[in-house]
Amino acid sequence: MRNVRILSLALLLSACGTDTADRVARARSEIAGMELAAARVDLAAALAERGDDAELLRLLASVQLRLGDGDGAEATAARLERTGATGAELARMRAEAALLRGRAREALALLGNDATTGGWRVRAAALSAVGDGEGAFRALQSGLAAGSDPLLLRDMARFLIDAQDLDGAQRQVDALARMQDDGFDALMLSADIAARRGRYAQAHATLERAAKRYPRIPDPWIARADAYDREGKLDEAVAMTARAAALAPDDPRVTNLKVEFAAMKGDWEAVRTALARQEATLDPLSANGLTYAEAMLRLGRPEQARAMFQRALTRSPNNPYSRLMLAEAHLATGNAVAALETVRPLAQSLTAGPRELELAEKAARAANSGEADALAARLAAVRKSQVSALAAKGQAALVGEDWNGAIEAYGQLAQMGEDADVLKRLALALSHAGRVDEAIRAADRARTLRPGDPDMSYMAGYVRVAGGKDKATGLGLLRHATESAPDNLVFKRALARYSAAGGA
Known part of the structure; x- marks a missing residue:
């Protein structure tokens, strides 16, 4: 009987070893396929069976960090330390975990003088988190000078995309692609850059490759939905969202797209249903916060909408959507004077469209203002005139990086009357066309017309430094x-x- 028990125990231990090996092999395959949440589960299970194996702990921590799980990564680092691990690698792991937990200064302290590519990457992210963008960029440059690292190239590309330096970002992506053929980050970033440049066919082709290479994650489908949205192809965007939802129905990004597209289709009850539980925590300036406020307005709760849009406009006074919707909410609550005052800056612009002018006219008539007839005349003219066509042509040219086309369209608009928004867009197109002196003149004039607007200061600065x-x-x-x-x-x-x- 004793021998039977020993044999049974041996067979059980052997089976556990096989199961653990299978879990680890599956986790490595999942990591290669970017199925990181699944890999985290398998690695945790393998560690529960095998005990604190240092190699598996390192692998688990890398997955947790990539997922943004700072608490999990810190707990894994503590387990790794108990196995006897020390040194820069552990400190770097803990620094990145601290950063993800909102402790950027602690992360910087943990990094110390770490001059590895990984150290520079985490340092750049921490510096960015404390508001030192210049230091973050220098850290990224130092990291690239120290050696080639895929995650560092990824972060530099993202930084340059945010800085609107798409050429510089593409160079980082090209270097990343040379290191990892059909790598996830290279494919996704390349598609993002193409979409931002209006090269939608290229973006979709790249994302199709990504979907075939990484078939179990929603990211390529989410990116395709975003690209179709940029193109103005709503039905196609909804279809891509459905493909993403089939893979990850609870992914917040999928929920956000569903909300956005429901709003575009005017299904406000669907928006309210999706976001009602988040109402207390919604950021008024976030896309969901603004969409939820509009849903309240459309569903007959104008006072609630007015309060939400007022908070958004107070935090971002130059947000045209918040301004337009606050004016509409004022009108819906019976305060026509406030509605007219709110929408007037938008209606006075040469680039004002029918929506802004129609709301301004309606508010003016409700407030018995003498502006109503003039606004009505402008509305009729805009609906027929060259101004709308030129504004649309100029915007399309900017999106497609047709700088000469944008210069032509906005140049004609500028001749019809001085307008800060027109001049700002003209300056951007002139800058990209290499006509730096003209760009500076246009941007400076825009800033003179609207001196308190940070957008105008930005453009006046950008055309100088870029040129x-x-x-x-x-x-x-x-x-x-x-x-x-x-x-x-x-x-x-x-x-x-x-x-x-x-x-x-």
Whole structure:
């Protein structure tokens, strides 16, 4: 009997070993396929069976960090330390975990003088988190100088995309692709850059490759939905969202797309249902926060909508959507005077469309304002005139990087009357076309017309630093824009990108 028990125990232990090996092999395959949540489960199970194996703990921590699970990574690092692990690798792991837990300064302290590519990458992220964009960019540059690292190239590409330096970002992606043929980050970033440039066929082709290479994750389908949304192809975007939902129905990104597209279709009850449980925690300036506020307005709760849009506009005074919707909410609550005051800055712009002018006219008539007839005349003219066509042509040219086409369209608009928004767009197109002096003149004039608008300061600074002229003034203007709108990521990234010596 004793021998039978020993044999049974041996067979059980052998089976456990086989199961553990299978779990580890499956986890490695899942990591290669970017099925990181599944890999985390398998690795945790393998560790429960095998005990604290240092190699598996390192693998689990890398997965947790990639998933943004700072608490899990810190717990794994503590287990790894108990196995006797020490040194820079463990400190770097803990630093990245601290960063993910919102402790950026602790992360910097943990890194110390770590000069590895991984150390520079985490340091850049931590510096960015504490608001030092220039230091973050220099850290990324230092990391690239120290050696080639896929995650570092990924982060530099993302940084440059946010700084609107798409050429620089593409160079990082090309280097990443050379290191990892059909790698996930290279494919996704390449498609993102193509979509931002209006090269949608290229973006979709790249994302189709990504979907075939990584068939069990929703990311390529989510990105295709975003690309179709940029193109204005709503039905196709909804179809791509459904493909993503089939793989990951509870993914917050999928939920966000469903909300966005329901709003575009006018299904406000679906928006309310999807977001009602999040109402207390919704950021008023987030896409979901603004969409939920509009749902309240459309579903007959204008006072609730008014309060939400007021909070959003207070935090971001130059957000045209918040301004337009607050005016509509004021009108719905019977305050026509406030509605007219709110929408007037939008209606006065040469680029004002029918929606802005129609709301302004309606508010003016309800408030018995003498502006109503003039607004009605402008509305009729805009619906027929060249202004709308030129504005649409100019916007399409900017999206497609047809700089000469944008210059032609916005140049004609500028001749019809001075308008800050028109001049800002003209300056951007002139800058990309290499006509730096003209770009500076247009941007400066836009800033004169609207001196308190950080968008105008940004453009006046951007055309200088991007064109290599009067960099000191340009950086000062970018810094002013960033200080005036501290939540604007484009402003911060551009300031960091052009403040740092050299380039990527």
